Amino acid sequence: MNKDTLLIAGKSYNSRLLIGTGKYKDFTETQAAVEASGAEIITIAIRRSNIGQNPNEPNLLDVLPPSKYTLLPNTAGCYSADDAVRTLRLARELLDGHSLVKLEVLGDPQSLYPNVVETLAAAKTLVADGFQVMVYTSDDPIIAKQLEDIGCVAIMPLASLIGSGMGILNPWNLQLIMDRVQVPVIVDAGVGTASDAAIAMELGCHGVLMNTAIAAAQQPVLMASAMKLAVEAGRMAFLAGRMPKKLYSASPSSPTSGLIN
Amino acid sequence: MISVSINGEVRQFDNPVSVATLLEQMQLSGKRIALERNGEILPRGQFNQQLLADGDRLEIVVAVGGG
Numbered sequence: 001m002n003k004d005t006l007l008i009a010g011k012s013y014n015s016r017l018l019i020g021t022g023k024y025k026d027f028t029e030t031q032a033a034v035e036a037s038g039a040e041i042i043t044i045a046i047r048r049s050n051i052g053q054n055p056n057e058p059n060l061l062d063v064l065p066p067s068k069y070t071l072l073p074n075t076a077g078c079y080s081a082d083d084a085v086r087t088l089r090l091a092r093e094l095l096d097g098h099s100l101v102k103l104e105v106l107g108d109p110q111s112l113y114p115n116v117v118e119t120l121a122a123a124k125t126l127v128a129d130g131f132q133v134m135v136y137t138s139d140d141p142i143i144a145k146q147l148e149d150i151g152c153v154a155i156m157p158l159a160s161l162i163g164s165g166m167g168i169l170n171p172w173n174l175q176l177i178m179d180r181v182q183v184p185v186i187v188d189a190g191v192g193t194a195s196d197a198a199i200a201m202e203l204g205c206h207g208v209l210m211n212t213a214i215a216a217a218q219q220p221v222l223m224a225s226a227m228k229l230a231v232e233a234g235r236m237a238f239l240a241g242r243m244p245k246k247l248y249s250a251s252p253s254s255p256t257s258g259l260i261n
Numbered sequence: 262m263i264s265v266s267i268n269g270e271v272r273q274f275d276n277p278v279s280v281a282t283l284l285e286q287m288q289l290s291g292k293r294i295a296l297e298r299n300g301e302i303l304p305r306g307q308f309n310q311q312l313l314a315d316g317d318r319l320e321i322v323v324a325v326g327g328g
Contacts, residue, residue, distance in 0.1 A: 020326075020327060020328025021326035021327060021328070022325075022326040022327040022328045023326070023328070024326060027326075030326060043327060043328055044324045044325065044326065044327055045324070045325050045326065045327025045328075046295075046322050046323075046324060046325070046327075047322060047323065047325045048268040048269075048320065048321065048322055048323075049268065049289065049292075049294055049321045049322055049323045051267055051268055051270065051287050051289075051321060055287075055288035055289075059292065059293055059323065059324070060323075060324045060325055060326055061293045061324050062293075071324070073324070074327055074328070076327050076328060086297070086300070089297075089302050090295045090297055090302065090320070090322050091295070091324075093295040093296075093302050093304065093305070094293060094294065094295035094322065094323070094324060095324075162328070163328075210328075211327075211328030212328065
């Protein structure tokens with residue numbers, strides 16, 4: 001059997017778990033969680049530097065070097081296509097021309113729900129500018145298809161709101177998206193615990209991206225290990241093919257003949 | 262005297278300084294940063310040549326933890 005890898009924009013990854021690096025206690029914990037998760041692709045944010053106030057502040061890129069991980073700069077906090085494009089151009093400069101990025105354009109600060117109109121506009125500009133765009137979006141299958149048609153390299157629908165931990169609220173929509181797009185579908189946002197990640201993978205999603213589910217756990221590093229196993233287990237179950245559900249009939253597992261009288 | 266906005270904070274300089282000199286003053290030389298000048302990316306290779314002009318708006322960014 002061929003090795004089961006996740007293929008994004010022509011590059012293979014062994015891990016189907018992608019994790020964010022926000023909300024950890026410190027860089028030591030970030031590093032330990034990333035290590036435990038086995039993730040190869042990790043998201044980072046781009047923010048204004050402190051301008052001389054704290055010159056010896058540690059830098060995230062020293063802890064998570066681009067030589068070891070595929071860093072995926074995001075546009076979290078952007079509410080317009082223009083801001084998102086600007087942020088990712090800075091990220092590309094920061095990461096020496098690295099073009100694989102996570103686009104997210106938000107609609108409002110309460111729900112953090114994606115603004116798909118601005119997302120579509122930003123995706124067009126970024127693809128034309130040579131970026132490889134992994135795109136966070138709603139679980140709308142029509143928008144997902146349009147984003148693929150624009151040239152995005154992965155479609156990343158939410159399972160539920162960012163940071164909510166509510167799990168997969170609409171598995172049918174995820175299925176509709178997977179039925180329509182050829183590029184990898186990666187559940188991004190809303191996973192709360194290991195079973196949520198396993199369910200996403202059992203549905204046939206190609207990967208799961210999460211941050212808060214790990215960072216906000218009581219023991220983040222232990223949860224990172226749990227998520228690694230959940231994604232692997234869910235993927236294996238998907239490949240194995242689950243038994244059909246029998247709604248109204250039981251079926252014994254033991255032989256029905258040779259019973260003692 | 263020139264005024265330059267750096268990450269939204271206005272700073273004044275007696276003479277037009279280069280971007281490289283500015284970064285040195287802010288102890289950011291050699292750090293992993295990216296810089297935008299008046300909305301356009303300024304490639305690292307140009308930090309030495311580019312002199313700041315009155316009214317310039319600079320954004321200096323770094324990578325931070327994020328999801």
